[in-house]
Amino acid sequence: MASPENQTCYECGSRLKGRVDKKFCSDQCRVTFNNKIKREENRVMNHINNILRKNRNILLKLNPQGKSRISRERMNEAGFNFTYFTSVYTTKEGAKYYYCYDQGYLPIEKDQCLLVVRKNFTI
Numbered sequence: 001m002a003s004p005e006n007q008t009c010y011e012c013g014s015r016l017k018g019r020v021d022k023k024f025c026s027d028q029c030r031v032t033f034n035n036k037i038k039r040e041e042n043r044v045m046n047h048i049n050n051i052l053r054k055n056r057n058i059l060l061k062l063n064p065q066g067k068s069r070i071s072r073e074r075m076n077e078a079g080f081n082f083t084y085f086t087s088v089y090t091t092k093e094g095a096k097y098y099y100c101y102d103q104g105y106l107p108i109e110k111d112q113c114l115l116v117v118r119k120n121f122t123i
């Protein structure tokens, strides 16, 4: 087991004195360290949020009438990222609609997608 003398501050690396479970030399180091973690978490979430926002904009642009049929290739060319969506709606027949917020698509035959808009969104 590590003795207190061998423990160093997670933030600045200075040697810690006192309790064995201490992680920081000061409140300032604790706040700085936790802010760094929060920043990294925000960076990850912002990255994904940006992809979702872009996906929604692409669907909106490709589907101005609210219902259209389009190839996956065209969605790919527009920069659509099929990995990210906000929800999935499965019909009784087992068809899966993938949504990016209110804009969605249903993969259909021959690498085609049916683009749809979900109205009456309940939050």
Ligand SMILES: [Zn+2]
Residues within 6 Å of the ligand: 009, 010, 011, 012, 013, 014, 024, 025, 026, 029
């Ligand atoms: Zn420190």
